[in-house]
Amino acid sequence: MRVLHVISEMGAGGAEAVVAGMVRSGGDFGWESGVASGGGHRAEALRALGFTTFDVPVARRRASGVLRAASATRAAVRVFRPDVVLAHNVSASLVSRLATKTPIATVFHGVAEADLGGAARILRHTSRAVVAVAEASADRLRAAGLTPEVIPNAVFPEPPRVDRAAVRGLLGIGPDVPVALCPARLEPQKRHDVLLEAWAMVSGAVLLLAGDGSCRAALEQRAAELGLTERVRFLGTRCDVRDLLEAADVTVLTSDWEGMPIALLESLAAGRPVVASDVDGVREVLAGGGGVLVPRRSPAETAAAMAGLLFDSAARTAAGAAGLAAVERDHDPHTFMKSYDELLRTIAGGRG
Structure with a gap:
């Protein structure tokens, strides 16, 4: 055929x-x-x-x-x-x-x-x-x-090309620093503005934004206004998201709407739990665990969920295992x- x-x-x-x-x-x-x-x-x-x-x-x-x-x-x-x-x-x-x-x-x-x-x-x-x-x-x-x-x-399996220490070394991030990753285009649908507001409530961690788009300049300005310049990395479009997942502890998606985002499935397949907006296909994927659902456009609840996973290794491990099992079973x-x-x-x- x-x-x-x-x-x-x-x-x-x-x-x-x-x-x-x-x-x-x-x-x-x-x-x-x-x-x-x-x-x-x-x-x-x-x-x-x-x-x-x-x-x-x-x-x-x-x-x-x-x-x-x-x-x-x-x-x-x-x-x-x-x-x-x-x-x-x-x-x-x-x-x-x-x-x-x-x-x-x-x-x-x-x-x-x-x-x-x-x-x-x-x-x-x-x-x-x-x-x-x-x-x-x-x-x-x-x-x-x-x-x-x-x-x-x-999600089609894709092994990382480098290990966690190597990726963090390339990014200039120490081995013990909690890291969140948002692999999403910088477009209005993805609501990075909500994510930045939430990140301002989380201390002692680094946020990686892997993606580019029409909102980048406004988001960079907002990050500066919130005093986040040192804790938010705008990485641009990346072809190595699987490697970035090795460096991350948690991924986050604050979208207004989604079908069934591949970024979420890729994260779970790599054993990384997700904090994500409670929308459509995201809700279906995380129904059996794998992370935390938060209401759309809710910076405070997003911040609390991210901190809960970033700074609690037991919760992070349990959510990562549940997400991996869900991907293997349903996707x-x-x-x-x-x-x-x-x-x-x-x-x-x-x-x-």
């Missing part, structure tokens, strides 16, 4: 990690995989492994951009001749539908509540099947009149790939 993944970019985000894992694992299920995207380090890595990649300009929610992306995707389809297209997120679904009559399945990684109605209308007219990455996301789609499949995200990559294989073969078999 020839599967063409269509996605806006292949950089450091969670959906991009899913695509890279699916492409690398697809051969075990008889897939020949290609990726059409705006590029990024994950696309380069796949190309170096011999997988077919195509360059597609990012649509950026503009009509002219969508048309340019559709034209490039149409060219990719002519060359690759897929049996099925797997579009990741709504914009990729629209681009794919404009580009080809090949059967399309769309992975719905999530949108803001205000965008759900428009997203549902697009998906209704573009996709033969829609996959929600969490039950909560599926419920929202059902309320909008769709009938999604539910395939929870998986196994083989089960994940088998579910997609069955779905895509059904769709491809019904073409025409």
Whole structure:
């Protein structure tokens, strides 16, 4: 089965990690995989492994951009001749539908509540099947009149390249300093402003922000205003989050909304507990332990949860073990790939 993944970019985000894992694992299920995207380090890595990649300009929610992306995707389809297209997120679904009559399945990684109605209308007219990455996301789609499949995200194992001491040495952090890591784009959805307010209430620890985005300048200014310059590190976009997890004791996500964030699953798979906003797929993942849920936009409660894990090794160890067990039980990559294989073969078999 020839599967063409269509996605806006292949950089450091969670959906991009899913695509890279699916492409690398697809051969075990008889897939020949290609990726059409705006590029990024994950696309380069796949190309170096011999997988077919195509360059597609990012649509950026503009009509002219969508048309340019559709034209490039149409060219990719002519060359690759897929049996099925797997579009990741709504914009990729629209681009794919404009580009080809090949059967399309769309992975719905999530949108803001205000965008759900428009997203549902697009998906209704573009996709033969829609996959929600969490039950909560599926419920929202059902309320909008769709009938999604539910395939929870998986995390594809990636061993660290260096050990804890080496990573901390490179970062200039001592071996006994408590460290929290937030691996998230610096965009409004992720609410780093809430995290900084919370961090001002936690003393004696370092916060690593791995990601970049449109909010960076404002967040750096706010960190300075809060007197956090020495305790918050803006690391920019990183390709080594798995290594950074070795340096961290806890990870934190203060998002306003999420589907099922891969950063959370990667953290739990590395044995690192999570403090996270009580939203959709995050709630599902942490239902069996693995960290602490806090109300959205609640700096004080976020600070208390972070301090509780950073400075209590027994609580941290117990939460880390519970999270690792949950990932192994509920987010196994083989089960994940088998579910997609069955779905895509059904769709491809019904073409025409």
